[in-house]
Structure formats: structure tokens, C-alpha cells
Amino acid sequence: MKAGIVGLPNVGKSTLFNCLSNAKAQSANFPFCTIEPNIGVVNVPDPRLSKLESLVNPEKVIPATVEIVDIAGLVKGASKGEGLGNQFLGNIRETDAILHVLRCFDNDNIVHVDGSVDPIRDKDTIDMELQLKDLETVEKKLEKVKRTAKTGNKEAQKEAEVLERIKAHLESGASLRSLDVSDDDFADYVKPLQFITAKPVLYVCNVDENSAVGGNSYVEQVKTAVANENAEVLVLAVGTEADINELDDFEERQLFLDDIGLDEPGSAKLIRAAYKLLNLQTYFTAGIKEVRAWTIPIGASAPQAAGVIHTDFEKGFIRAEVIAYNDYVSFGSEAKVKEAGKMRVEGKNYIVKDGDVVHFLFNV
Numbered sequence: 001m002k003a004g005i006v007g008l009p010n011v012g013k014s015t016l017f018n019c020l021s022n023a024k025a026q027s028a029n030f031p032f033c034t035i036e037p038n039i040g041v042v043n044v045p046d047p048r049l050s051k052l053e054s055l056v057n058p059e060k061v062i063p064a065t066v067e068i069v070d071i072a073g074l075v076k077g078a079s080k081g082e083g084l085g086n087q088f089l090g091n092i093r094e095t096d097a098i099l100h101v102l103r104c105f106d107n108d109n110i111v112h113v114d115g116s117v118d119p120i121r122d123k124d125t126i127d128m129e130l131q132l133k134d135l136e137t138v139e140k141k142l143e144k145v146k147r148t149a150k151t152g153n154k155e156a157q158k159e160a161e162v163l164e165r166i167k168a169h170l171e172s173g174a175s176l177r178s179l180d181v182s183d184d185d186f187a188d189y190v191k192p193l194q195f196i197t198a199k200p201v202l203y204v205c206n207v208d209e210n211s212a213v214g215g216n217s218y219v220e221q222v223k224t225a226v227a228n229e230n231a232e233v234l235v236l237a238v239g240t241e242a243d244i245n246e247l248d249d250f251e252e253r254q255l256f257l258d259d260i261g262l263d264e265p266g267s268a269k270l271i272r273a274a275y276k277l278l279n280l281q282t283y284f285t286a287g288i289k290e291v292r293a294w295t296i297p298i299g300a301s302a303p304q305a306a307g308v309i310h311t312d313f314e315k316g317f318i319r320a321e322v323i324a325y326n327d328y329v330s331f332g333s334e335a336k337v338k339e340a341g342k343m344r345v346e347g348k349n350y351i352v353k354d355g356d357v358v359h360f361l362f363n364v
Contacts, residue, residue: 020271040070055329057288064293092196
């Protein structure tokens, strides 16, 4: 699963990317510093994994991960190719969710591509370019579908009707994530076209250090502007996060966080928020060889969860032995959980819950 970092040039995208991943993307005070997208695989912070490690004492521990893509800054006219816009918009299309960075701080030493700080104007600029690109996509598709619909094809007529609604929604200046459409219509007509504005979005308000905890007036403007969108807002002092990231010593990092009133790095909150945005959850396998977090979509069945480990597990699924995370921690070991009768045997219809510790039995 991929989450793409987008925004205007020079709002802190590459600095944020560096905070989230071990890769060091070029970050500098001029527009279009990033040309090719940088990709980082980021561990999902999860204290449950550390707890299971302490109980099992395995040979290795493997966390869940999310791919983060640092996409070059978009500018007005990107949908028409301005600022290498077509290439950048193509990069966004390949992601599953969007992390939209908005500049919410004043600093005369950092150039703003439009000359002044205004996160709502910046948001509208990006939104318009993404909407225009989606409009281009739907118009091309609609042209083909209408030709088929004229022959009396009922399916094409139904598709044309939904595409007309999509077109009207975009022309009204709204993103497709706010379009009221049935799950079936979404799956049949919206999802296959990979509309950019249908992707879930997390607005990352990049603030100064003093606003890291309480936010500021810019952040309040953003919250008001996105109130009717199906979107989340996260406040992050990206420059401060970068400074914390430079510290090797854990205690020094903690002191820095304490000084500004944070209980953990904001980057950890962002990764968890991105994970949630992608509609993902975690289950665990725990044994002497390894304790591992596995990523599955919320609502995945036991065989689907098994398939994440290996396709053979899904094909030959027999049953799952399941321990709730809290029971595992409460009793302290798998053996004691079994003694207490708290291990459950579940079949093909079981929907795996976040935090389940699972052992699969299969036969191929």
C-alpha cells in the first residue's frame, strides 16, 4: 500500500519524507527540488509488537510497513503540463492515499511559490489541478461509453449515467471523495478509473515549533475548509521533527519532545494515521523464530489474512487458532492462554480483528 505526499513546491514535503523514512531525499529552499518521486518503506509504530517481543523473546521482530512516496511539487496549470505536471499527476495516480502538506507557518527566509502564506489558497490550487485531471479522465471515458449506450446497451447506459454525475460533481469544484455514490457503483465505475480526487486524503498542516501542540489560526482555517470532506487533519511541525530525527540518543529525543509538549514524534502519529487512512489493520504471528505484524484490509476474512503470508495458506486454509492480543498479554504466553481456554478455533468466515495473534492451519 502506498501513500503519496503532495503539495505545492517548498511546503516541506521532502523534509517530511526524510522524517518518515531512512532515505534522504534532497530538501532545499527552492521550488521543484524533487523531480523524480522518492519512495521509502516506513515501519508502522506499534507498541503491541514490542510487548509481544518481550513475552516471546523471538529471534527476530518484523513490523508492519507502509510505502511513502515523495511526489514533486504541483503548481497551477499542472493538469495542462505546467511544472512537469503530467508526470507528477501520474505519480499520484499510482498511490492509494494522499498526504497533502499545507504550509501553516510564517518564515520570511523560506520562499513561498505564490509569495505569501495562505493554506486555503494552496489547497484550492492543488485541488483544482487534481479535479481538472479527473475531469479529463471522465470526459474521455464518457465519450466512449455514450457511443455504446446509443446502441441500447443497458450496462453502458447505467455507466454513462454515473459518469455524468461524476463529471457534474467535478465541474462544481468538488473532489470525488465527497461524491455520494453506492458501494457497487463505486466499485464498478469509479475505482477502475483511478480518479485522483477519489483517494482518501490526510491534510498535514506544517506548523512552527510553537504551534506543534495547539495549532494556530492557519490550522483552524484548514479544519473549517475541509469540514465537509471525507478527510483527516494532522498538525505537524515538520522542521522540528527533522531536528528530533537528527538526534541519535533516545533520551535526548524524549527531552526534546517533552520541551515542546509532545508525548511522541508527530511522524509516528502520521504513519498510524496513514495506515488508518488506507483502511488497514494489523494482526500478529508470534513464535520463537519471529514475532511479526501483518498488514490486512479492515474486514479481511481468516483465509484472506492467511493469504498475506503465502497464497498457499489461503488456498489450503483449514482453520485459524486465534488469541486476542489482550488475552495474550494478560496470561503472558500461548501455553497459558490455552490452559485458560482463551484460544479460539475459527473457520473461513471469521473476520480477523485488529491485534489478533493468529496461527493458521492449511493443507495444499
